[in-house]
Amino acid sequence: MSLRLTILGCHSATPRSLTYTSSQFLEMNNECCLIDCGEGTQRQLRKYKIKFSRIKYIFISHLHGDHFFGLIGLISTFSLLGRNSELHIYGPKGLKEIILLQLKLSKSWVDFPLHFHELSSSESELILENDRIKVYTIPLKHRIYTNGFLFTEQPLPRKLNMKEISKYKEIDICDYQNLKNGKDFTLTDGKIIPNKDLTIDPAEPLRYGYCSDTEYHEEIIPLIENIDLLYHEATFLEEHRDLAEKTKHSTAYQAAQIAHKAKVKRLLLGHYSSRYTSLDLFLEEASILFKNTELAEAGNHIHLSN
Amino acid sequence: MSLRLTILGCHSATPRSLTYTSSQFLEMNNECCLIDCGEGTQRQLRKYKIKFSRIKYIFISHLHGDHFFGLIGLISTFSLLGRNSELHIYGPKGLKEIILLQLKLSKSWVDFPLHFHELSSSESELILENDRIKVYTIPLKHRIYTNGFLFTEQPLPRKLNMKEISKYKEIDICDYQNLKNGKDFTLTDGKIIPNKDLTIDPAEPLRYGYCSDTEYHEEIIPLIENIDLLYHEATFLEEHRDLAEKTKHSTAYQAAQIAHKAKVKRLLLGHYSSRYTSLDLFLEEASILFKNTELAEAGNHIHLSN
Numbered sequence: 233m234s235l236r237l238t239i240l241g242c243h244s245a246t247p248r249s250l251t252y253t254s255s256q257f258l259e260m261n262n263e264c265c266l267i268d269c270g271e272g273t274q275r276q277l278r279k280y281k282i283k284f285s286r287i288k289y290i291f292i293s294h295l296h297g298d299h300f301f302g303l304i305g306l307i308s309t310f311s312l313l314g315r316n317s318e319l320h321i322y323g324p325k326g327l328k329e330i331i332l333l334q335l336k337l338s339k340s341w342v343d344f345p346l347h348f349h350e351l352s353s354s355e356s357e358l359i360l361e362n363d364r365i366k367v368y369t370i371p372l373k374h375r376i377y378t379n380g381f382l383f384t385e386q387p388l389p390r391k392l393n394m395k396e397i398s399k400y401k402e403i404d405i406c407d408y409q410n411l412k413n414g415k416d417f418t419l420t421d422g423k424i425i426p427n428k429d430l431t432i433d434p435a436e437p438l439r440y441g442y443c444s445d446t447e448y449h450e451e452i453i454p455l456i457e458n459i460d461l462l463y464h465e466a467t468f469l470e471e472h473r474d475l476a477e478k479t480k481h482s483t484a485y486q487a488a489q490i491a492h493k494a495k496v497k498r499l500l501l502g503h504y505s506s507r508y509t510s511l512d513l514f515l516e517e518a519s520i521l522f523k524n525t526e527l528a529e530a531g532n533h534i535h536l537s538n
Numbered sequence: 539m540s541l542r543l544t545i546l547g548c549h550s551a552t553p554r555s556l557t558y559t560s561s562q563f564l565e566m567n568n569e570c571c572l573i574d575c576g577e578g579t580q581r582q583l584r585k586y587k588i589k590f591s592r593i594k595y596i597f598i599s600h601l602h603g604d605h606f607f608g609l610i611g612l613i614s615t616f617s618l619l620g621r622n623s624e625l626h627i628y629g630p631k632g633l634k635e636i637i638l639l640q641l642k643l644s645k646s647w648v649d650f651p652l653h654f655h656e657l658s659s660s661e662s663e664l665i666l667e668n669d670r671i672k673v674y675t676i677p678l679k680h681r682i683y684t685n686g687f688l689f690t691e692q693p694l695p696r697k698l699n700m701k702e703i704s705k706y707k708e709i710d711i712c713d714y715q716n717l718k719n720g721k722d723f724t725l726t727d728g729k730i731i732p733n734k735d736l737t738i739d740p741a742e743p744l745r746y747g748y749c750s751d752t753e754y755h756e757e758i759i760p761l762i763e764n765i766d767l768l769y770h771e772a773t774f775l776e777e778h779r780d781l782a783e784k785t786k787h788s789t790a791y792q793a794a795q796i797a798h799k800a801k802v803k804r805l806l807l808g809h810y811s812s813r814y815t816s817l818d819l820f821l822e823e824a825s826i827l828f829k830n831t832e833l834a835e836a837g838n839h840i841h842l843s844n
Binding site (some may be wrong): 245246247248249259271272274275277278295297298302304308309324326327329330333334337338339340375377474536 | 551552553554555577578580581584588601602603608610611614615618632635636638640641643644645646667681682683
């Protein structure tokens with residue numbers, strides 16, 4: 233089981249010569265998701281040689297342009313490339329209207345099944361579950377309705393404790409799947425061997441939290457406690473805390489506070505304001521409180537496995 | 539008086555690693571226009587160091603994504619950059635709805651005057667006239683409602699024929715402006731000196747025609763006769779004439795036919811399909827019929843003066 237995250241863009245507001253706005257490609261347990269889709273995302277997908285057809289799910293945090301202006305172009309390109317597999321888009325209410333209006337006026341109906349899952353709840357909810365992953369919203373606090381997303385692998389099957397199993401001749405290879413699934417074993421004499429005596433706890437499912445855009449918002453902490461990796465926006469440095477408050481963004485230090493209080497394993501900063509020419513101070517500021525901090529930069533690739 | 543044209547993107551369908559979709563920056567007689575605005579246009583503007591604030595008019599040919607998906611991002615960036623001067627957008631009916639819906643849902647109202655001029659006529663019409671330029675639509679024939687645009691300088695003032703003028707002591711320097719404007723001069727004895735005896739014809743106003751996307755469409759010829767520069771789409775080569783007909787595009791040879799029949803001075807080809815790895819054959823094919831053909835490529839800069 234593994235998690236592979238590629239940063240496609242991680243700067244705020246507007247694409248510039250050397251920077252791209254928010255987008256990430258996440259491969260978790262063999263399911264491929266795109267998280268946010270700023271203008272130019274399809275260009276970045278090509279640059280990092282990510283096959284368009286692999287994307288099955290797209291998650292849009294909110295309707296500020298730097299998080300979704302690339303979506304209509306990407307959908308159109310899917311169409312031009314002859315996509316026929318289904319695409320699921322999760323995002324705020326209104327996103328469907330924006331996309332369908334443009335498809336209608338350009339007479340560019342797509343030939344693949346396009347499913348919109350519009351979000352409007354202010355509570356965290358399970359929005360996607362299949363055999364491999366689960367995705368929950370993380371309600372954020374920004375100028376407009378915004379969700380982060382928590383991606384988790386489905387629990388791994390229990391590991392067989394072959395040393396213990398070998399003590400029971402009655403347990404056959406055909407029974408292994410039931411044991412992996414947590415079932416107890418009943419001997420022919422009616423005696424029950426508890427599953428925990430025959431199996432070992434598997435590794436914990438990997439979990440990734442994406443939180444952008446948001447002001448400092450402690451209510452998210454219970455949702456992201458102990459996760460393996462947290463991407464948290466850090467638009468400003470502490471010296472511009474006033475701007476962060478005014479625009480409902482976070483500072484690098486505040487992102488570290490959230491990571492620290494939620495006891496996450498790694499913190500990834502991003503969504504930097506263009507006012508800063510160097511990102512070093514972001515790392516420095518967050519690392520004071522939370523050592524395991526890294527800077528997101530386009531092209532970064534993070535691989536976790538359990 | 540001059541015309542400066544910078545190609546920002548000239549490939550069809552979808553942005554790729556090395557190519558951008560349709561957009562051009564035109565400076566004519568000191569008025570700055572953007573023609574079409576595919577995704578990534580604002581990136582190209584930065585690359586070619588064109589100040590965003592110079593753009594006063596934007597012309598959108600039609601609502602296929604490769605001609606307008608960059609517009610909402612550009613408008614948002616204008617806003618972020620603190621623009622306060624007015625912006626005029628000319629394009630098909632529906633464009634306003636697309637832009638305003640996105641501004642509304644992102645709660646990103648612009649602070650500058652944003653004027654939409656929606657087009658729906660199937661006849662050529664004068665859509666913009668000021669002291670410096672005039673812009674007419676060129677109705678094209680494509681899969682959806684599409685206009686090309688004819689940009690012309692306002693007529694230049696007549697040139698003074700100082701040799702002739704010096705024969706008349708009564709003509710004072712104060713009268714020069716009237717003569718430049720074409721007025722006759724009346725002597726005190728009542729005799730009228732015709733303007734043509736006192737002035738010389740000025741250079742012809744420069745004219746530029748942008749025609750994309752369209753199938754071969756001879757009806758445009760009277761509108762673009764003898765113009766200084768014609769950009770005509772050439773999505774395909776003759777070997778794919780069937781595809782051109784099916785998709786209502788033109789071949790390089792057909793673009794040359796239009797240029798030849800309209801007796802334009804120069805032809806610029808563009809809107810190439812991505813199926814071609816080299817553009818040399820486009821130039822070759824069109825040049826058979828029309829020698830003065832050039833290939834548009836991103837970053838090309840054409841300067842004409844009279």
